[in-house]
Amino acid sequence: MHRDSLFQQNATIVAELTDAVAKHCPKAQLCILTNPINSNVPLAAEILKHRGVHDPRRLYGITTVDSVRADVVYAKLTGHPLDKVSVPVLGGHSGHSLVPAFSQAQPPSRLSPEDVRRLTESVRGAADAIVAVKAGGGSATLSVAAAAHRFVNSVLLALDGRQNIIESAFVESDAMPDLPFFSCPLLLGQNGVERNLGVGQLSEYEAELMKAAVAELRVQIEKGQEFGLAWAKR
Ligand SMILES: NC(=O)c1ccc[n+]([C@@H]2O[C@H](COP(=O)([O-])OP(=O)(O)OC[C@H]3O[C@@H](n4cnc5c(N)ncnc54)[C@H](O)[C@@H]3O)[C@@H](O)[C@H]2O)c1
Ligand SMILES: O=C(O)C[C@H](O)C(=O)O
Structure with missing residues (x-):
């Protein structure tokens, strides 16, 4: 199984949920379980940065x-x-x-x-x-x-x-x-x-x-x- 192959299905879902977090609870600690973790966490960081609420201490991929x-x-x-x-x-x-x-x-x-x-x-x-x-x-x-x-x-x-x-x-x-x-x-x-x-x-x-x-x-x-x-x- 390649977790990387899940990117197509999951990236948009992670992007939409991260965007909602940025808008509605920007101070939340965001713990991402959705695969592929290796891509989805950097993806979320970009969205949080774009929204001006990025705090690297509060964003995790769960391993x-x-x-x-x-x-x-x-x-x-x-x-x-x-x-x-x-x-x-x-x-x-x-x-x-x-x-x-x-x-x-x-x-x-x-x-x-x-x-x-x-x-x-x-x-x-x-x-x-x-x-x-x-x-x-x-x-x-x-x-x-x-x-x-x-x-x-x-x-x-x-x-x-x-x-x-x-x-x-x-x-x-x-x-x-x-x-x-x-x-x-x-x-x-x-x-x-x-x-x-x-x-x-x-x-x-x-x-x-x-x-x-x-x-x-x-x-x-x-x-x-x-x-x-x-x-x-x-
Ligand atoms: N990080 C890890 O260690 C790890 C381990 C196992 C699974 N995972 C990942 O966790 C994810 C979920 O796995 P699962 O077995 O629970 O899958 P699942 O299919 O049982 O559950 C997925 C859930 O997401 C919901 N969902 C789908 N689209 C959504 C959206 N747009 N907004 C909100 N919710 C939505 C579905 O309704 C469903 O309840 C997968 O990406 C899987 O690869 C990660
Ligand atoms: O994607 C999965 O469901 C597998 C999971 O990442 C695992 O480590 O078992």
Whole structure:
């Protein structure tokens, strides 16, 4: 499954809803789940900019399901309790644009290169695996609903003043040179993204994957920006 192929159907819907947010609730924290995240978030940013209400701290693409998947496979392999595990997932939300950073997993565990490759592929291929199992019956639903709930709940807790709320999301960012949007762990606060916690130290394997991820992301980001700008000016 290519989330990118959903762009044709979903771009106009995202544009219309973002425009309504810009007009009626410009201070809202806008959490976009609609695929392709890698294009739809840049698209929304262009519309918000055009309307003069763009605040990069308040616009997110929800990538939490990737974090959930990485945490689950890491916990299963290492035996760490799932609620104590955290694996950063970096980049975007599509097979080759996302890079799970198992080298930074907490609590740390020594994994063989073969284990890391296998876990990485299972996180990157999870969406396709679910589509195949459902055989025409759709894609992931419950896991995504749970992940979206976790993310939005974290945004609300931070809004309410709770400290040390960290979630990854695809946001406007300078974490990766020359790439205006990127997903990595964020410290959330009352105004949205309080601090971008950045990419951290990647292993050689992860750095290699990241090169291809960045190339794919660049194309998908530009596609969203072009659509958003054209839609806003139409
Ligand atoms: N970011 C992620 O991790 C992730 C994971 C899974 C699904 N998704 C994406 O979430 C989106 C929804 O997936 P789903 O399984 O819930 O689909 P779905 O078809 O079950 O639900 C889509 C809903 O959108 C509504 N809708 C359609 N056009 C609309 C419009 N113009 N304005 C307002 N609402 C409109 C429909 O009535 C329907 O209720 C898809 O784009 C999917 O790719 C993202
Ligand atoms: O588009 C979908 O429904 C798939 C989803 O992005 C996923 O990661 O499972």
